Amino acid sequence: MGYKVCLLIDDNYIDNFVTRRILEGSNFAEKVVVQQSATDAIQAIREGELKPDVIFLDLRMPLMDGFEFLQEYDKLKTEQKSAAKIFMLSSSLDPIDVKRSNQNKYITQFIHKPLTQKVLEDLNA
Template structure:
């Protein structure tokens, strides 16, 4: 079981479903949320500051939607890979999207931080397979 999982999506129903499925699959102890890429980056910046002070728990895994307002998933990945990830080298991103565009799959392969590209909705079965990798 992972200590902390971050779910980034602008849809509150998707976030609720992620939480329920992660809990049901016993996949993560703590589940935190962001509604867009900018909120997620802000959270990582705060964690970077907090981690120096009190050992705040850093997400090992980020479930990331691609299509969001303010900052989409691609912009998050770009900034996280360049600016933020130096402090979070053990954090991996799993794109969780409804897109079926092959160009998105190919684009995701360009980023070392992206470990998987999965189709929505998240399921217990998906998490059972991921447990084998992340446990």
């Protein structure tokens, strides 16, 4: 596995609960941090409070969606970004969302919710 800090950004409490349990149960990362707001997450990264190795990012959220988060992420200084792997984790079935994710330089992979143990194993394969 090898990740130190995994950041989960999703406004849905139930999704966060389930995803966090899967991540912690698989020892995917030493620490799993949950942010229910992309705005709060980008602020924590900008201020140096968070330096995630890997990010699971929801697409559809109020105030700031996943793509808006990525626009703000792009503006961060290089040392703030820490070359984190970013996985778009979404229930969206819209092919445009998948295409935009695949074309984004920060997105490693688009993953359909829910995150499963099998998907995590495939990510580490």
